[in-house]
Amino acid sequence: MKRLFKKAMRDLFLDKRRAVMSLLAILIGTMSFGLVTFCYEIISRELVSVYDAINPASGSLEVDRIDDELIALTKAFDGIAIFEQKAYSKLRVQTGESEWKTLELFAVKDFSAMEMNKITSEKGSFQPGEGEALIERDAVKVADAGIGDTLVISLHDGSTKELVITGIVADIGLHPATAHDTVYAYISYDTLQNYGLTGNKIDYIITGSNNSPEEKYDRERILSISNEYIKMLEENGYTVTDLEVSDTPGLSMHLEEYKSALFLLQIFSFVTFLFGCMIMSGLISSIISGQTRQIGILKGVGADTGKIMGSYMLVFFLLIVLTTAVSLCLSTFFVGGLSSALMSLGNMRPADTSVPGYLYGMYCALALLVPMIAAFFPIRRGVGLSVKDAVNYYGVNLDNKAVKLPEPKFLSRPVLLSLRNALRRRSRLLLNVATLSVAGAMFVSVVTSMISIQTTLSDNLDSWKFDYHFMTNTVYEDEELKEIMANVPAVAGYEKWGSSSGMLVHDNGEIVNSYTIVSPPRASVMIEPEMLEGRWLTDEDSNQIVVSHKFFLSEPDYQIGDRLTLQIGGQIQDFIIVGSMRDFGSAAIYMSENGYEQFVPTADRLSNIKLVLNFNGLRKTVYKATELALKEQGILILQSQSKSDLNAIAAGHFAVTLQTFLFIICMLVIVSGFGLAATMNVQTAERTKEIGIMKAMGADRKQITDIVTSESLLISLISWIVSVALGIPLSVLGVYVFGNLVIETPLQFSIVSLMASYIIWLFLTIAVGRSASRSCGKRAANMSVKDSLAFE
């Protein structure tokens, strides 16, 4: 047995390159699978525990004022366990010369005594003094400011104030600042009052029997108690202007998104792992095939099948143990970094990156078992031959029954030789074509989805026919606005849109959430909505509304044709949903000008002025000049955004998710490439003698290299053709899945995207084919005629 084991070990490393390629393939496959599996576990666990640690509020209300009476009333209200007063204002912060970004400013009474939606100190002070502010860690990049820097903020009256940053905090309950291009800052109540700011918010956690989290964060229960609370406040003379209850209370807004993305990644990484196992199986198959005659001789001298099989299985088991151990170490080493990097996309950090023992156990079992099963069959097949069959084994299918592909006349004899050589080993060809084709189809699917996402985003942005818009609380008369705009040089066209907000009221009278109301003017030319269902607004519409696709994500029970009730400025109004449009901003309700004038009280109206600009220079310069000119005309800008900002925000939302998928796909392609390289090594080694003969006949180095490369390219091209066929259904599925996962709306399947993906994959396939054959082609070309002819 010892001798047999030694022989099996030597057989494995007879061709070191082939062994290394195959081992690398299984190593990368096993590592990718481990990495993603461990990440899934850590992120799923940490998103819950880290978020839980901030003690998220059940809901949040905005009221016209907060006074001692309100505090007393709330304390006495049965349904609320704890509550906290906060102030919130949406302002602007200067980030450059004439460059402003949205600032969400929060005032907290005592930072260290926060009981819910807790923020944590990262650096510097945690209790800002007068004229000081804390900045959210993710917003540091947006504001390009840190501790010691001064934020210049623009108040609602147009005046500016300064805030010195004294600390950096983490607030994971908010959307990541970078994804929304927004700065979050925190001030004391003293500063709030000195700057004349208001914004009264009450965060609260509802009571639950036994304080169970299920009840604290039961959305139905929260809505019910919140409505009772609102009713009580309104009965006591307070006006509630906003109610916020998350779609998934108590859970991070990113949890489902992460879980879906990681689940998909896990599928991809498992496929990569399976590819590694298949390549390993191919290696074993080629080793056994090369040793078949020797196995016959061993049997002839008395070695029994079980012992020979046992020796090979033992060698491969040791190798698999080694690759599993290495991949386990690598996965464990990298998982902390990867989990942190992925969680940082949601502005979160894992507190604990340990992997539970049971998962290690399951992973090891799978990482050992699957490759061993893959090894078992080729070993049994090769070792199971009779002595006679084994001794007379030639390995290569030399009969005329071999697969025949059309052989174009223009192909040279050497290329023809490559073509036929590729078909000599049908199972090996099948393995390579299968791995590369599946990798290709998955690649095409992901890239098609990526291009479709970009196209969808770009098409959606194109539906907005303005270059710049700003919000102002001044409601301008038409003539007045015309005069102002005539004095702003770059303005080529403008429209005055209405803006407000309304609270959705369910049929049972319960207030649910607030939504932005947007009202384009009659005959607006600055919107060509991308309708997903139903129709767009007409000038004659009044209580007909169109909702953005995100509305249905929050309110899935509504559909086109349904009645929808809104509370706007204290008034309850019924509307009919006539259409749904794609809009990547926040969930919004679109109302005709008639409806806006009829149902939105003047006091609740804001103007959103949309401009078409003449770009006689750099876009950024024109935006700046327009801001300045508007300011000179006395316009008070509350918020502003250029189309470039919208574009950057939209692209930034999805870029990292897509890059992560692309990374895993690259792993898949690399593993397949290693598989092809290992195969080319085997194929070339098997043909060493043939190569020697050709050299003896005068074939030069280039011709030999070309023969090897052609074979590799041929396998790549066959797999490309198969991936073209497989890529269509997979891309349709990918576009659907990615659309819903990444942009929460089905993407339009575009043939152009698919074609572009095929072309990219074709180039990549050629590159993989060339690289896979490069070293063995060189080796074959460099081998002397004598050595080639003497090769056994």
Place this chain on the structure above:
Amino acid sequence: MIQFRNVNKIYRTGANDYPVLKNVSFGIEKGEYVIITGKSGSGKSTLLNILTGVDNASSGDVMVNGTNILRLDEAQMTRWRGENVGIVFQFFQLIPTLSVLENILLPMDLMNRIPQGKRMERAKELLAMVGLSGHAGKMPSALSGGEQQRVAIARAIANNVELIVADEPTGNLDTKNAEMIFDILSELNKSGKTIVMVTHEKDTMKGASRKIIVKDGEVLEDYLLKGGCVQ
């Protein structure tokens, strides 16, 4: 045509040097049919390998038609071999995935000396010459050993080379097939080809004009033959 001058070949291992050829010198004229014979390990195959450029000599010169082939680099040697030498191997060494006809076409494709349009015609002529016209489309595995060796000879002369070097071409064949191979080589010699053949065969030297006996790396005897019999 061929001049071996003081050719030495020494195999160097870690501890010892093994001289395989010792100061070998001889010449072969154009049109000769030379048989090199000797016991196993005598150095005859090494001699042949040096003549075909498959192996290098440790010292000395091998002049073939005025070219010192030991001074050629690898690329030049490959080109020179393809243009000047046809090799016939003991184990036929046909390419198993190419048909009989394609095996003969392959050296023409590799060297590109014969115009594309004339290659097929020439391949068929060569196949007819070795008596295998009816086997053109067959794969080598479908042929007997003797037939495969005849294809190998046709392949060796595909590029119309002057020198044919055969390394024990009948070593794997029965007497009848060996006879046929000698007949073909003899016919080729009569048509002007120079033939250098290493063989173990003691009796059958039909058509050969000269015999060189190698022993322990040296030319032991070198003499002319007449009518294929020992003179």
